[in-house]
Amino acid sequence: MAPIRWVWFSTALLFFCGAERAIAQTGSVLEVNPTIRKIVAEVSSDNIRMLVDKLASFGTRHTLSDTVSTTRGIGAARRWIKSEFEKYAAASGGRMKVAFHEALIPASRRIPHPTNLVNVVATLNPKNAAAEGPKRFLVVGGHYDSRAADVMDAAIDAPGANDDGSGTAVTMELARVLSRHNFDATIVFIAFAGEEQGLLGATAWAEMARANGWNLEAMLNNDMVGSTRNGLGEEETGAVRLYAEALTPLDTGSVLRSRNSLGLENDGLSRTLARHITEVGKKYVPDFDVRIIYRRDRFLRGGDHTPFHERGFAAVRFVEVKENYDHQHQNVRVEGGKQYGDLPQFVDYEYAGKIAKVNAAVVASLASAPAPPKNVGLVTSQLGYKSTLRWEKNPELDVAGYVVRYRETTSLVWQGSVFTADTTITVDQSKDDYLFGVQAVDREGNVSLVITPRPVQ
Numbered sequence: 001m002a003p004i005r006w007v008w009f010s011t012a013l014l015f016f017c018g019a020e021r022a023i024a025q026t027g028s029v030l031e032v033n034p035t036i037r038k039i040v041a042e043v044s045s046d047n048i049r050m051l052v053d054k055l056a057s058f059g060t061r062h063t064l065s066d067t068v069s070t071t072r073g074i075g076a077a078r079r080w081i082k083s084e085f086e087k088y089a090a091a092s093g094g095r096m097k098v099a100f101h102e103a104l105i106p107a108s109r110r111i112p113h114p115t116n117l118v119n120v121v122a123t124l125n126p127k128n129a130a131a132e133g134p135k136r137f138l139v140v141g142g143h144y145d146s147r148a149a150d151v152m153d154a155a156i157d158a159p160g161a162n163d164d165g166s167g168t169a170v171t172m173e174l175a176r177v178l179s180r181h182n183f184d185a186t187i188v189f190i191a192f193a194g195e196e197q198g199l200l201g202a203t204a205w206a207e208m209a210r211a212n213g214w215n216l217e218a219m220l221n222n223d224m225v226g227s228t229r230n231g232l233g234e235e236e237t238g239a240v241r242l243y244a245e246a247l248t249p250l251d252t253g254s255v256l257r258s259r260n261s262l263g264l265e266n267d268g269l270s271r272t273l274a275r276h277i278t279e280v281g282k283k284y285v286p287d288f289d290v291r292i293i294y295r296r297d298r299f300l301r302g303g304d305h306t307p308f309h310e311r312g313f314a315a316v317r318f319v320e321v322k323e324n325y326d327h328q329h330q331n332v333r334v335e336g337g338k339q340y341g342d343l344p345q346f347v348d349y350e351y352a353g354k355i356a357k358v359n360a361a362v363v364a365s366l367a368s369a370p371a372p373p374k375n376v377g378l379v380t381s382q383l384g385y386k387s388t389l390r391w392e393k394n395p396e397l398d399v400a401g402y403v404v405r406y407r408e409t410t411s412l413v414w415q416g417s418v419f420t421a422d423t424t425i426t427v428d429q430s431k432d433d434y435l436f437g438v439q440a441v442d443r444e445g446n447v448s449l450v451i452t453p454r455p456v457q
């Protein structure tokens with residue numbers, strides 16, 4: 001039955017996506033992989049609810065709060081997160097390793113005395129790590145620390161159900177589901193500390209990954225993914241925002257000049273990842289919209305994707321559409337008959353579950369896909385009516401071929417695709433008028449991230 005259903009599904013999708021007609025011969029970009037669909041179906045909003053309730057039960061998870069108590073404060077919270085990760089690891093056949101990643105942070109604006117910051121990290125390795133070629137990493141995370149109105153108050157209740165119990169729970173639920181499956185890339189699930197004190201935990205981990213030269217393909221930050229009703233009573237249950245910044249501090253000098261002159265300001269790593277997420281989301285969670293916002297984050301707010309982006313990694317942030325200021329960074333209280341505070345009762349678990357499903361589809365499919373193709377070039381040595389691209393052959397044995405994507409320079413999404421099993425292709429679209437990208441695809445239809453070509457002779 002399965003092959004027939006695939007054909008039907010891709011035909012149905014093609015009917016609605018006329019612009020992607022070129023895929024008809026290959027099925028690759030739009031084809032649904034039944035294994036990924038199964039993984040997405042295993043994500044449970046009931047589990048997310050249980051995890052958020054437990055996280056909120058620690059009273060506060062402020063970075064400077066009690067580390068000794070077994071029931072209250074950040075120490076108890078991180079030991080519990082670690083013990084949950086270890087439960088999932090036990091079912092992974094030794095592939096998932098769990099550890100605290102610690103960093104001693106010197107005194108700073110929001111750290112009154114040197115403080116040991118502790119990220120909780122679960123690393124899911126491929127079954128045949130050695131056989132899969134160079135190691136590739138994917139990161140999904142949320143921050144487990146919380147705060148109330150005063151960012152320095154470590155004693156007051158700060159349940160942090162949505163900020164960021166929701167993102168931490170999504171990360172944990174993904175670790176539970178994905179640990180029971182096998183992938184080609186290493187997936188790292190991180191509960192970050194010190195976000196509210198200045199993105200400290202994420203900065204320490206991202207800096208460690210950079211210093212080690214890790215091949216980190218994508219970082220998905222989930223920070224506040226459970227509110228569906230804002231303070232005006234407006235509701236949105238069918239979409240999530242995805243913040244993606246353009247340039248990084250590394251895009252200076254000749255790199256910046258080249259990006260500007262070629263019109264590649266929207267084709268940096270983070271925006272390319274964001275575009276990929278919308279495509280995969282549409283494929284596996286079709287009743288839910290991922291709305292890209294071409295910005296770092298909201299005004300007056302920041303998130304743990306930024307230290308990754310700034311180190312040259314592709315990194316984006318999921319955040320609800322209708323955030324509610326009565327339930328974030330507030331002291332828990334009733335005022336004028338109104339309940340304030342970041343309490344579990346204001347988290348929409350069905351909604352957080354859908355965002356978790358989008359994350360699961362993206363991470364599982366990227367971790368199953370081949371590495372992105374290397375040395376992708378657009379031949380610019382001659383005037384010509386058509387465009388020629390070439391790239392290096394991928395080393396993986398299950399690579400079916402490559403999908404060349406194209407779009408007009410003002411289009412935010414890919415408009416067309418051509419499949420080839422070769423490592424060079426000439427397409428009808430003029431290099432003067434179009435942007436291009438190339439992605440590798442395996443025999444199950446798992447596509448890699450898109451690589452933007454460099455001009456070559």
Ligand SMILES: [Zn+2]
Nearest residue numbers: 163164223224
């Ligand atoms: Zn947050």
